[in-house]
Amino acid sequence: MGGADVYCAICGGPVSLPWWPDEDEGETEYTYDPTVIREDRLDLDWLKDVRVIGEDPASTGLSRIWVSGPASHEDHGYFNLEEGDPIMEQLGEESLRTYAYKGHHSFAVPYHQTCRTLLSKYLSIGGDGVDKDMFFQILRQLADTSEYAHVLKLDYGSVSKNQEQYWCVSRGDEHFVHSPLDIPQLAEYLLSLPELEPDHPMNDAPQGRYGAASDPISTLPIELRWSILLHADITSVVRLLRTSKALYATKQSNSWWRRKLLTDMPWLFELSAVEGADKVDWARVYKDMWLGSRYRPSAHRITGLANRRRIWEELLPQIGGPYEKLQKENDQVDLPDILKGASSTGLRRLMSPEPEVNSSFRFYFAQSIAGLRDAYIEFHVHLDQERFIRGLHFAERQQRSEQSHLTQDAFDFATSVESVQVPVNDCLTGIIVTSREIPEGESSRKIVGLEFLLGSSTSQQIGSIDGDRRLIHVSKDHFAVGIETFSSPEGGLSRISLIQQPAFLARGIDRFSSRGSTPDRVNLEATKYLWRKQIPPPGLQVSEHQTGYWTFAMEKDLSPMEPLVFGTTDAELADITAISVDVLFGGIEVRYGNRPSRSIGPRNLAMKSLTIDGQGGERVVALNYVVTYIPMGIRIVTNYGRQLVVGQAGRRPTEQVQYPPQDPETKQFAHLAGMYGWWSSRDTPKSRLEAVGCLFAAELGGKHQGVNEMPELASGQSPIWEPSAPSSVRETGPVLGDFFVKETLGINSRTLEVLDHCTTVSWIDCSRPLLEVRVTLCHSFREKQVPVSAITFKYADGANEELTIGPEIHPQSPIDTQGEADNGWCWCFLSGRNTQDELGAHPHYQHHVWELGGKRLQSVRAILSPIDEADGRGSRLAGIQFIAEDGSESPKWSHWNSSSDDAYVIEHIAFTDERVGLKLFMGETHRSVTYEDTIVYALQAMERLV
Known part of the structure; x- marks a missing residue:
């Protein structure tokens, strides 16, 4: 299949230096003219000055848009960032994938820094003042949602023919790869603009005859004739001069030619403030710039200027027009006090396939925090005929949302509505979204239930609780002031987040008075993932998952992790009698003396076991993983120095992932309370363990921390003893x-x-x-x-x-x-x-x-x-x-x-x-x-x- 190029979202050109053979090594047609492109090709370096803009749905800010530092294209739309780029740490990604509208990568696009600066000039903003949120919103609306997209869904005009699997180099198209801003030929021309001849009239008084009486234009005032010629394109001007003697006889003044140049060539922004403008021969400048900006190769062409004109006339109106419209709409909306300084719980995908075009709806419960005292909080949940949840909106008596509320007209399908009302003495703290995979040709996931969690430790349920569960909850020491949803007419509800403010701002408001510790009621760590059937209980911390470099099927938001809780109390851990792992990684099971066994995974074909003397004080204290292209080894270690080894674990240097974590100050390890995993193709024999992680606790039943040190077990290049030497x-x-x-x-x-x-x-x-x-x-x-x-x-x-x-x-x-x-x-x-x-x-x-x-x-x-x-x-x-x-x-x-x-x-x-x-x-x-x-x-x- 080979690789593939992607292209700048703004200009459509390459985002790395294109390659072409020397003239003596290939056909001249597929090379660039060496008299136009510098031999060292330094004039193309601007192509490598690329940034990537994208969205981080997990961001807690109301703005979730990020812009990377310099990024270099690797292949297939992946971009590598420079060491230390904060975006790398924020997203937890070593490389960014662009133009991937579907899948676990958030949508992102690349662009030349030069092209964004040119967009700023087009919008008359100056500098790099394009608002990143509005800019990205426009780019997302223009997204090409096909699987192998390499540009936006724009009409890229003349450059489209070069946007093949790899950039198509062709003789005569050198202007596509020259900078539209750094143009040495133009800079040199501006240093010595052509001047008027000494005997050229310097005033704007009307000159010449008015023409024959039979020419209707001859009856028009000279100023109106100038206006006609001023606002017609140059081709039409030439035709008019040939057909109207009155216009032909009307001499255009020097200042008129300057006005004509600035009208026809707004992309020549350098000429708007030329000193000594009255001495410049503007008719000559117009001619030179018109010839210099033509796309066709000629002795007059200035390649960078031709590229600027192309981008300005063919591309920027398609981006700038919607941007200006959105800017006007946003200027008419004042941010209410209740949203000032607010944060978000982060948007996660709840369904698949996600609608191609989503609209954001942001609802707030009152205009101000003080207004929350007696705010009427009611939600309307829309369900379709199959009882799948397709919409959610806030429905207070007097609508205060930034967007109009959802009604039946908002959907392309029939829905019924069920209501959830938050009592006036209570508050919303979270929502549990239940969803299920629905086989419909390609697998899809739909929302089947919403559970509204209240501060009083009660909840209200709409729909089913049978399925995989996603917890959306306000952060610790925060309270909810609104909700945000992504929705579309054809696909319905696809994402939810809560808008929140710090808890101290709610002091004195009874409905937000303390009703017990939030971590005692829900597991805030669990908001990281979708969980299969059950959410890990409160008090357990969830490590970041480990997954291999060939794990393409996993989508963090839509791939349900299966939690296996060993125990949440020391008594429960003491009841463990054995842990078994399928040697082909199909499943994991924990057995107890007085409790039912617990297991995760789709297939337990060949279980290898480690007996545990829980009553005698033996505890599982460590999980070690080997993760290559997928997890390929698991080693379970007890405080007695005994271990269970499955796969490649135990002897390879790659076994570096060890749980639970160690406190850097006390040097004590946390209590190992369980593990979790995700299996792809779960309902087929080819199911694979794709991701693994750990559940741990800083204390269990008042017992702080776990062991002080891990048992010294043999490791290295020789085989290790199992269960112990x-x-x-x-x-x-x-x-x-x-x-x-x-x-x-x-x-x-x-x-x-x-x-x-x-x-x-x-x-x-x-x-x-x-x-x-x-x-x-x-x-x-x-x-x-x-x-x-x-x-x-x-x-x-x-x-x-x-x-x-x-x-x-x-x-x-x-x-x-x-x-x-x-x-x-x-x-x-x-x-x-x-x-x-x-x-x-x-x-x-x-x-x-x-x-x-x-x-x-x-x-x-x-x-x-x-x-x-x-x-x-x-x-x-x-x-x-x-x-x-x-x-x-x-x-x-x-x-x-x-x-x-x-x-x-x-x-x-x-x-x-x-x-x-x-x-x-x-x-x-x-x-x-x-x-x-x-x-x-x-x-x-x-x-x-x-």
């Missing part, structure tokens, strides 16, 4: 399955060294009597690599104790109808590496049970496949087989299509009183798909410490 045993003997190999994948090659590749190591006690051994195999990649993803030992002594390495819970997937031979869909379908036979032969996971009836293990047989010396060294672990003390053997667990030929080497690890266990090295399958299973790569004996 043993203290009673140590490694002995060789590592069976250790290898080094160079692999070629298409045009790429890589080196795989198994011990470096493995994420974790665990040990399993083989000295105790066993009831059974359970093994789970997964789809594989290498025929000579055993795909054992889990091993469980169920011991005969004790209370049926079990020890599992890998996922031990495999609930039936609710989404399993898209695979082959009823085996269900899995990520292996995307590998494209000779997997089709295996996919059709059996499901992704196969479970095997070997009954032992209380016998002990005698040994384990490791079936090894030597690496060809030309490719590397060592041997792959191709199979595992256990032998019991009575000589009975387990099945040989190996690749599903493996044959027992002589190419394999058999090694044994015998268990004795001293050699009591196995160390298992676990790493990813290397299928090169989105999510990979973790399998056993190598074995090593473990012996008792003396």
